[in-house]
Amino acid sequence: MVSWLSPADPPEAFPDLGNHGEDPEGLVAAGGDLTTARLIAAYQRGIFPWYEEGQPILWWSPDPRCVIYPNSVHIPRRLARTLRQKPFALTTNRAFTNVIDACAAPRRYTDATWITAEMRSAYVRLHDQGHAHSIEAWQGRHLVGGIYGVVLGKVFFGESMFSVARDASKVVLVSLAQALASAGFHCLDCQLPSPHLFTLGAKLIPRDQFLAELAEHCPPDAEVPDWQAIFRSVWG
Numbered sequence: 001m002v003s004w005l006s007p008a009d010p011p012e013a014f015p016d017l018g019n020h021g022e023d024p025e026g027l028v029a030a031g032g033d034l035t036t037a038r039l040i041a042a043y044q045r046g047i048f049p050w051y052e053e054g055q056p057i058l059w060w061s062p063d064p065r066c067v068i069y070p071n072s073v074h075i076p077r078r079l080a081r082t083l084r085q086k087p088f089a090l091t092t093n094r095a096f097t098n099v100i101d102a103c104a105a106p107r108r109y110t111d112a113t114w115i116t117a118e119m120r121s122a123y124v125r126l127h128d129q130g131h132a133h134s135i136e137a138w139q140g141r142h143l144v145g146g147i148y149g150v151v152l153g154k155v156f157f158g159e160s161m162f163s164v165a166r167d168a169s170k171v172v173l174v175s176l177a178q179a180l181a182s183a184g185f186h187c188l189d190c191q192l193p194s195p196h197l198f199t200l201g202a203k204l205i206p207r208d209q210f211l212a213e214l215a216e217h218c219p220p221d222a223e224v225p226d227w228q229a230i231f232r233s234v235w236g
Helices: 036-044 077-085 096-104 117-128 168-182 207-217 227-235
Strands: 003-005 027-031 058-060 065-068 089-092 132-139 142-152 155-163 187-191 203-205
Touching: 036 117, 036 142, 065 207, 077 168, 089 168, 089 227, 096 117, 096 132, 096 142, 096 155, 117 132, 117 142, 132 168, 142 168, 155 168, 155 207, 168 187, 168 227, 187 207, 203 207
Parallel strands: 003 027, 155 187
Antiparallel strands: 027 058, 065 187, 065 203, 089 132, 132 142, 142 155
16 A cells, blocks of 8 residues: 655654565655655655656556666676767756756657656755766767766765767766766766666666665765865866
8 A cells, every 4th residue: 555645744654665565667756746855755765756647656666676886887898889989078067957857858759857846956955965967968068968867975865867869878978887886986876777787787776775775885973074075076
């Protein structure tokens, strides 16, 4: 049975996943709100929001979980050639709202988006408070790819990415993983699997293992990393 949250409930009032009845797709709760405190409490517990306009807020924790360990990112031969050619200029947090808007834009196969206006506002607040970040790929003045996500402790929780130029999203993801590896990050949470992610070294791990890794690498008292310093050390 799905747990129902009230906005009046404490931010951490999520069900104990170890004792929670299994939904085959990982739905664990509904309702609540998207305050910064509740979102941080959710991510620390391996839970993230995902819903469409007109639905209540839905909270998910799939089992198994899809992750990339930064030190084990895989770079296919053709992508390695692209990386050597340096076709994109890479930046971080230069265009956070542009990245989230591009991720929310209609795709060729659907006009639906889960990045509602409410979700957009929530992640912009997280960004303003130093908890959410973006990586951008540029060709000249044109934004052609990007990813955004939440950072807690030594975990990057990827939310969405987009690409309008060949290999742009792959270059962004690999470059992010390399930067995370240099900074000693534990993992990049991909939430749900895709063939695209598997080509880059993504793995499926049991949810119990993922939760144990979160408890170690993004505890409630974890320091907020100096995000800009991470990328200065890698990109100069």
